[in-house]
Amino acid sequence: MDARRRRSDRHFFKILLRINGKHVFNPAGLAVVVLLLSSSGVWISPGQWGASIWFAALVGFSAIMVLHAVRRTDIAIYFFLSHAALLFARAEWLGDPWPIPLHQLQSGSLLIFTFFMISDPRTSPDSPLGRFLFAFAVAAVAHYLAFFVQERPALYFALIAWSPATLLIDRLLPAPRFVWTALAFKGASR
Helix, strand or coil: CHHHHHHHHHHHHHHHCEECCEECCCHHHHHHHHHHHHCCCCCCCCCCCCCCHHHHHHHHHHHHHHHHHHCCHHHHHHHHHHHHHHHHHHHHHHCCCCHHHHHHCCCHHHHHHHHHHCCCCCCCCCCHHHHHHHHHHHHHHHHHHHHCCCCCCHHHHHHHHHCCHHHHHHHHCCCCCCCCCCCCCCCCCC
16 A cells, blocks of 8 residues: 555656646656755766776666657757767866766766666657757756856756746747657567
8 A cells, every 4th residue: 555655646747747638757766856855965977987898888788778768869869969069178178188078978977867867758848959059058057067157966856957848949940749659570569
């Protein structure tokens, strides 16, 4: 009974944070931000996932499968390229060598964010142009928060700050909404 009640409570909050069937906030991102803002004992370490090649390969392979299935590869690419361009532009402006932004791009937490947070089909814009605008806006605000305000969890704050804009972007740039479909395997009975 207790487990069913917890599932019911989670479902209630997902419904509460929807408008016209679309999530207003990325549920995992919102949870991270609420925890960060509500407790001094919570933090995010960008290095917790490491920066080794095997982890990047594992995340990349998993991401390709998931993003291809949900047709959101474009937003991950838009975000990563926007974030990378801002890091390299900053390095050029400061006269830093390029290994610095290259190292910043090797963060496992950045890959998790890029491939599994910002690309969530229920919280990202429906149109490709909308996804580009959203990805660039999140990257730009995260860059500002990280380097001018010195906020370590800048990616999460930027994502949650821009999440409500998805509803406006979808209204201004209408496109078919993502819908999960049931997979029917050959030979499987229902």
